[in-house]
Amino acid sequence: MKTILYARVSTKDQTAAHQLTQAENAGYLVDDVVTDQGVSGVTTRLAERPQGRRLFDMLRSGDTLLVRWVDRLGRDYEDVSDNIRAFMRRGVVVRTIINGMVFDGSTQDPMQRAVRDALIGFMAALSQAQAEATKEARRAGIAHAKAQDFAGTKFRGRKPSYTREQFDQVGVASEQGLGTSEISRLVGLSRQAVLRIQADPSGCEQTLQKWGL
Template sequence: MAIIGYARVSTVDQDPQLQLDALTAAGAIRVFTDHGVSGSKADRPQLAACLDHLRSGDTLTVWKLDRLGRDTRHVLDVISDLTSRGVTFASVTEGLHTDGPMGRAMLTIMAAFAQLERDTMLERTRAGLAAAAKNGRYGGRPPKIAAADVVRAQELQRKGLTADDIAKLLSVSRATVYRHLRSAASAEAPLQS
């Protein structure tokens, strides 16, 4: 009977140390950690290894429920699988433990709230992007070349210059020239009815 920990950070530049310290303090003798993996993904290499490692009598412990997953169905499926194998589950921050009916009920409620939080965050992000687009602002990288340079590239192409020559004149890559010329050609193409 062992306490096995699972930690996850969503981006590779995040530090899981807070989780690792909490799991060690909770008695975890081994911790599996996924780096740069979203909680919405069911396919997480270290989670799979952790679940494979667990044996009857063990307790899977996480720092916070959303580290196990953000999708209610996925979290409950994992917990159901663990329970059928004789493995209990615990969450340090929420104080949840599946060793009784009240713990399992609270877990279901907490998993639903974790998904609600994720869904709300996605909704706010989409609304923010839509509002920015309405005001003429778009995310992503700025274009490598300005609209005037695209027009110049089109003129140079009509004069017979190669993409390599145009790229050298504009100080960009040949791929950038091709991409912008193709995009400009698509925008100018008449609509087919």
């Protein structure tokens, strides 16, 4: 039985190292790391990602699939919930680093199964809502940047201290009610950077757009 960490990182200058560190800090012993690099999580289904397809081939009954959060497992509500259930049918236990969620198909008690299934639906819906909010913020940032360029304002200001991945992570973790210090530790940013993103997510999104991040 193995514990496999699946990581998705959105740009070439990012790695799965910080997600592995998070997993180890949470007490997990990871046997293998599977990483999709440069793949959009909001447009590409898990089964259509190169390493996402590999997960379906390599996971066996009794294995644990570890992800930072359920949004790693699909592009929208249907994809996330379908994939979690597909892995559970195989006897795979799905666990999240954030909040330590556990989705186990071996549960037989009907009440526990009902709670588990309701939680899958809620988490998948929350992930899609976050993805939609991120897409909308990106569209707004692009529109703002174009307007600034049209007006002749080319100065981009200071390069942001956070990546696109970290910006998205702060948004998800904040939605989950995590404290500033915990978010700072999980995503590898200073508390000041986390507070800045939380206080003005739209402005931070626009800064990322100005820098093409």
